[in-house]
Amino acid sequence: MMAPNLRKRIWQHKIFYLFMLPGIVWFFIFSYVPLFGIQVAFRDYTFSGGFTGSPWAGLKYFQQFFDYYKSAEIIRNTIIISFMKLAVGFLMPIILAILLNEVRSLKFKKTVQTLSYLPHFVSWIVVVTLMQRLLTPYGGPVNDLLGVFGVQPIQFLYNTSWFYQVILGSDIWKNIGWNSIIYMAAIAGVDQQLYEAAKIDGANRFRQIWHVTLPGVRNIAIILFILSIGSLMSAGYEQLLLLNGPATAGIGSVLDVHVITSGISEGRLSYAAAVGLFQSIIGLILILTVNRIARKVSDVSLF
Structure with missing residues (x-):
């Protein structure tokens, strides 16, 4: 029962x-509610049996993933790419926010803010298509510009x-402007x-x-670093x-693509759910660990 003081x-x-109520309802x-479907990872799921009628399989699909000869490569690639994005992508919005804060021209600042925010709202399909046009060695403007300086065409993609x-x-490029918003708000609040x-x-x-x-x-x-670690x-x-191909599969195959491919393209729903649950558990452990370290070192934490 709810305490009287609460x-x-x-x-x-109450206001x-x-x-908060719409956000709480949305998250719920x-x-x-979809957490009910986690049990698919532990069942031999069939459409006829559904979530509760399919037979239990235990840790069968987790074992299948770790027995897969490419599982170590996929995990390694995921960690490398994610760590690169975290190490560099985490700092860039802070730098951009500080640089914009130092700009005295309000018109120039708003222009830069708008231009840096826009890519966030563009889908990756559009971004990759644009990159293909710009970076192609067959008449792309980037390679044409390099050719002016005597550089041979480069196959970037x-x-x-x-x-x-x-x-x-x-x-x-896609996320720096959007991620800098909260830092600019924090800077604006400095006395x-x-x-x-x-x-x-x-x-x-x-x-x-x-x-x-x-x-x-x-x-x-x-706080944002702790959340990013997850x-x-x-x-x-x-x-x-979109950016990975046969030539780069050895360094570009990641868990996200493996889950979607296994679940949707191959119809292995239980296997895909098991791999996805493995991702979530590791992410939760990382958040709890980093949160505890941050609380001890800086007295700042999520909880």
Whole structure:
């Protein structure tokens, strides 16, 4: 039963809880209700039997995945690509937010913000199609420009030598503006008197950024880093599906694509659910571990 003090606090802040209600309902319907389907990973699922009528299979499909001769390669590729995106992609929005904060021209700042936000709303199909047109060695503008400087045409796409650069660069270009929004909001909330005090102490712009701006976004950065760690086993389905090919399969095959291919293309729903559950469990363990470390080191954590 709900404690009286808790009921009183909820009633006092009822307007805020009403604002939260649509989000809570959305998460309940689309995130918690589907958890009932997790049992598919432990059953020999059939459409006729459904979730509850299909026979139990135990850890059969988990064993199948780990016995798969490419499972270690797929896990390795997923971790490498995800770690690259986390290491570089996590810092870039912070840098962009700080640079925009230093811009004094409001018109220029808004233009850059708009241009950096737009790619987030473009689907990966459009992005990859654009990249194919720009980077093709057969008349693409990038290779034409390199040719002016005497550089031979380069096959950027579906090339193991350029695969990671293309994956990382396209991911940063698509998401940097959107991910910088929360950092810009955090910077806007920094007390301006701290900057004035730093100026009085003789701090230049770089010192102000180092001693005032960065500490101002520190807590937000830690929280977002903890949340980002949870996706370390998820390298991105659409991007890897479209940018990976036979030539780069050895370094581009990841768990996301393997799950979708197994479940939809091959109809192995129980196997795909088992691999997906494995991803989720590892992600949960990583979040709990990093959250505990962050709480001990910086006193900032999710819970």
